Amino acid sequence: MDHSDQELLDLLKQDEDLAIELIFQRYYTYLCRVVYKVVPDAGLAEDLAQEVFFDLWRKRAQLRIESSLPAYLRRAVLNRTLNHLRDQKIRFSDPDAAPPPLSRIAGAGQQLEQEELQELIDRAIDALPDRCRAVFMLSRFEELSYQEIADHLGISVKTVENQISKALKYLRQALKPYLNACWLTFFWFFG
Amino acid sequence: MKTTNYILLFYRQLAGRLDETGARELSQASTGEDKEAIGNALERIWEGSGHYGQDYQPDVEAGLDRLRHQIGAERNRQHRARRLRARRRWLSAAAVFLFLLAAAWWLWLPAAGKGAPATIIADTGYGEKERLALPDGSVVILNENSRLAYPDFFAKGEKRTVRLTGEAFFQVERRADQPFVILTGEVGVTVLGTAFNLRAYPDESFTEVEVAEGRVRMEDNRGGSVELSREERGICRHGEAIFKMPAADLNAASWQTGRLKFRNTPVPEVINALERHFSIRIELDGNEIQHCTFDSNFENARLEDIFTTLEIVFGAEIQPAGKGHYRLRGGKCN
Numbered sequence: 001m002d003h004s005d006q007e008l009l010d011l012l013k014q015d016e017d018l019a020i021e022l023i024f025q026r027y028y029t030y031l032c033r034v035v036y037k038v039v040p041d042a043g044l045a046e047d048l049a050q051e052v053f054f055d056l057w058r059k060r061a062q063l064r065i066e067s068s069l070p071a072y073l074r075r076a077v078l079n080r081t082l083n084h085l086r087d088q089k090i091r092f093s094d095p096d097a098a099p100p101p102l103s104r105i106a107g108a109g110q111q112l113e114q115e116e117l118q119e120l121i122d123r124a125i126d127a128l129p130d131r132c133r134a135v136f137m138l139s140r141f142e143e144l145s146y147q148e149i150a151d152h153l154g155i156s157v158k159t160v161e162n163q164i165s166k167a168l169k170y171l172r173q174a175l176k177p178y179l180n181a182c183w184l185t186f187f188w189f190f191g
Numbered sequence: 192m193k194t195t196n197y198i199l200l201f202y203r204q205l206a207g208r209l210d211e212t213g214a215r216e217l218s219q220a221s222t223g224e225d226k227e228a229i230g231n232a233l234e235r236i237w238e239g240s241g242h243y244g245q246d247y248q249p250d251v252e253a254g255l256d257r258l259r260h261q262i263g264a265e266r267n268r269q270h271r272a273r274r275l276r277a278r279r280r281w282l283s284a285a286a287v288f289l290f291l292l293a294a295a296w297w298l299w300l301p302a303a304g305k306g307a308p309a310t311i312i313a314d315t316g317y318g319e320k321e322r323l324a325l326p327d328g329s330v331v332i333l334n335e336n337s338r339l340a341y342p343d344f345f346a347k348g349e350k351r352t353v354r355l356t357g358e359a360f361f362q363v364e365r366r367a368d369q370p371f372v373i374l375t376g377e378v379g380v381t382v383l384g385t386a387f388n389l390r391a392y393p394d395e396s397f398t399e400v401e402v403a404e405g406r407v408r409m410e411d412n413r414g415g416s417v418e419l420s421r422e423e424r425g426i427c428r429h430g431e432a433i434f435k436m437p438a439a440d441l442n443a444a445s446w447q448t449g450r451l452k453f454r455n456t457p458v459p460e461v462i463n464a465l466e467r468h469f470s471i472r473i474e475l476d477g478n479e480i481q482h483c484t485f486d487s488n489f490e491n492a493r494l495e496d497i498f499t500t501l502e503i504v505f506g507a508e509i510q511p512a513g514k515g516h517y518r519l520r521g522g523k524c525n
Contacts, residue, residue, distance in 0.1 A: 017262075020258070020262070021255060021258075021259075024251075024254070024255055024258055025251060025255065028249065028251050028254050028255070029248065029249055029251060032247070032249040032254075033244050033245070033247060036244040036247050037240075037243050037244045040244060040247075042247060042249065045247075045249065046249050046254060049249075049254070050254060050257060050258060050261070053258055054258060054261050054262070057258075057262055058265070117235065117239065118239055118242055121235075121236065121239030121240065121242075121243070122239075122242075122243055122244075122246075125240060125243050136240070137240065137243070139206065140206060140240060140241065142206055142207050142208060161199055164199065164202065165195050165198065165199060168198055168199075168202060168233065168236060169195075169198075171236045171239075171240075172198075172229075172232045172233075172236065175232055175235060175236065176232075
C-alpha cells in the first residue's frame with residue numbers, strides 16, 4: 001500500500017513523476033510548519049517548502065541522502081529559512097523591544113487543561129518580538145548550532161543566548177499563574 | 192549561580208545540546224528559586240513551543256499544483272533547448288552537405304538541362320529562429336512558428352517564387368528581370384530587390400508588410416494592391432482591402448507595447464534599445480559588428496530569444512558576464 005521513503009526516493013531517481021508527488025503529499029505540511037514556527041508567515045512557509053521540493057526533483061538523478069528523508073528536507077528548509085532571515089537583515093541594533101504584557105486568562109490559579117495551556121503558550125510566542133521568536137524557535141532545532149544561527153543573523157552567540165533567555169523569561173512569566181509544582185509533565189522532543 | 196544561567200543550561204539540556212561540563216554545572220547548581228518549579232516551567236515551555244503553529248494547515252493540493260507547473264515548465268524549457276541545439280547541429284551538417292552537393296554538381300554536370308527544381312521546406316517551432324540563404328543569394332530570417340517553402344534553384348525566365356506561413360524578414364537580391372514573389376494565404380508580395388518584414392501568421396487576422404529598403408508591391412487575391420516604399424507598412428485584414436500606413440515608430444514605447452522594431456538599425460542602437468528595454472548591460476566586443484545594421488521585429492520576446500536571433504544573423508556569440516551583464520563577441524555583417 002504505502003511506499004517507504006526509500007522506495008519513493010528510488011522511484012524518484014528513475015524519473016517517476018508520481019514519486020515527487022507522493023513525497024510532497026507526505027512532507028509538505030511538515031516542512032511548512034517548520035518554517036512557520038520560526039517565521040509565522042504562511043506565504044513564506046509555502047514558498048520555501050515549494051523550493052525544497054522543486055530542488056529535490058531537479059537533483060533527482062544525483063541524490064545522496066545520508067540521514068532520513070524528513071531530516072534531509074528539514075535541514076534544507078531550515079537553510080532556506082536562515083538565508084531568508086539573513087537577507088531580510090533582521091537587525092538587533094534597536095534597543096530590546098519588550099513583549100507586550102500578558103492579560104490574565106479567567107480562572108487564574110487553577111490547573112489548566114493541556115489545550116488551554118498550549119493556547120496560552122502559542123499566544124505568548126506570537127507576542128514575542130519577531131527576532132526574538134525567530135532565534136528562540138531556531139534554537140529548538142538541534143541540527144542548528146548557535147554559531148550557525150548567529151552567523152546567519154549577523155549577531156554574536158552571546159546575543160543568541162540572550163534572545164533565548166528573554167523568550168524563556170517571558171514565557172515563564174506567562175505560565176507562572178497557571179503552573180502547579182505537582183503537575184506531571186512529559187518530554188516531547190521536537191523533530 | 193544566576194538563575195538566568197541555570198535556565199539556559201537547563202534549556203540546553205532539553206534541546207539535547209548540553210555537553211559534559213554543562214551537565215556537571217547544572218547538577219551542582221543551586222539557585223535562589225525553586226529548581227523544581229523552574230524545571231517544570233521550562234519543560235512545559237519546551238513542549239509547548241514544539242507544538243507552536245500546529246494549527247496552521249497549508250493547502251496541500253494548491254501547493255502540489257504549483258509544483259507540477261514548475262516541473263512542467265522546467266521540462267518544456269529543457270526540451271526546447273535540446274531541440275534548438277539539435278536543430279543547429281542539423282543546420283550546420285545540412286549546410287555542409289548542400290555545399291558538397293552543389294560543388295559536385297558544378298564540377299561534373301553541364302549547366303543546362305537541370306530539370307525541375309525541388310522544393311525545400313524550412314520550419315521553425317516555438318522560440319526558434321532560422322537564417323536561410325536562398326539560391327539567388329537572398330537571405331530570409333524566419334521567425335518562430337513559421338515555414339518557408341522555396342525551390343533549390345530559381346529557373347531563368349521565371350519569377351522567383353516562395354511560400355511563407357508565419358513571419359520572416361527578407362533581404363532580397365536585386366534582379367530586374369526576375370521579380371521575387373512571396374505567397375502567403377491571401378496576400379502576394381512582389382519585390383525587385385529590397386529589405387522588408389512580412390508577417391502572415393495563420394492564427395492572426397492580418398498580414399503585414401513593413402518595408403525597410405526599396406519598393407514592394409502587395410496584392411490581395413481580390414485584385415487590390417498597394418505599393419510600399421521605405422518606412423511604409425501595408426496591412427491586409429482578412430476580407431478587407433489592403434491599406435497603407437506609415438511604419439510604426441521605433442522603440443520608444445517598447446516598454447509599454449512589448450514591441451521592439453529594428454529597421455536598418457545600426458547595431459549599437461540595437462544594443463541601446465535592448466539595454467533600456469530589459470534593464471541590462473551589453474558590451475560589444477567585436478570590430479565589424481559595430482558597423483552592421485539589423486532588421487527585425489520582436490513582440491514580447493524574451494531576451495534569450497533576441498540573443499539567439501542576433502547570434503544567428505551575425506554569427507556572433509553572446510555570453511553572460513555577471514548579473515544583468517552580457518558580452519557580445521565577434522560577428523560579421525550579412
